[in-house]
Amino acid sequence: MQIGEPTPRRKLEPLCDKIGRDNVERVVHDFYGRLQANEMMRPFFANMGDFASHESLIADYWWTVMGGKVDGPRPFDMLGKHQALNLHGAAFDTWLRIFEETLLTYLPPELAQRWLQMALGIGDTMKRHLGLQNN
Ligand code: HEM
Numbered sequence: 001m002q003i004g005e006p007t008p009r010r011k012l013e014p015l016c017d018k019i020g021r022d023n024v025e026r027v028v029h030d031f032y033g034r035l036q037a038n039e040m041m042r043p044f045f046a047n048m049g050d051f052a053s054h055e056s057l058i059a060d061y062w063w064t065v066m067g068g069k070v071d072g073p074r075p076f077d078m079l080g081k082h083q084a085l086n087l088h089g090a091a092f093d094t095w096l097r098i099f100e101e102t103l104l105t106y107l108p109p110e111l112a113q114r115w116l117q118m119a120l121g122i123g124d125t126m127k128r129h130l131g132l133q134n135n
Helices: 017-018 019-035 051-065 079-084 091-107 109-129
Strands: none
Touching: 017 019, 017 109, 019 051, 019 091, 051 109, 079 109, 091 109
């Protein structure tokens, strides 16, 4: 670097740009396939008719959590939707374990960890609000 040249700023790249929309969609699609294949998890999704539109909603959800922009408003009702499901602690643990396995299938460990940390944090908040913290 020449004297007098501006110091390059460290660029903060949002996670959505590091992971990319294609990977988000791949992870989400495969994850819901794996949930469906799991005996404990399948019943929770039994009343959810249209998986494709659910997956697109969830992909947009993660995209915004990672700092990305989506077309139009996407109203999320996390607590309301999950409250109706009678979730329990073991289901949460299984959800997160399958999510971690899926992330590691598609992403290098460092990016998988960063996405997983978000899911763990959101999962903890959900559990607390659903009264499941100590299960
Ligand atoms: C035991 C664990 C979980 C189960 C069985 C579960 C199941 C479901 C089901 C069945 C729906 C669809 C509800 C409907 O449209 O009628 C849903 C919605 C959703 N879930 Fe989960 N979920 C779990 C944990 C999580 C976690 C940990 C996250 C995020 C970190 C998450 C993110 C979402 C989002 C963003 C929606 C869409 C909410 C909306 O429509 O506004 N879920 N979940």
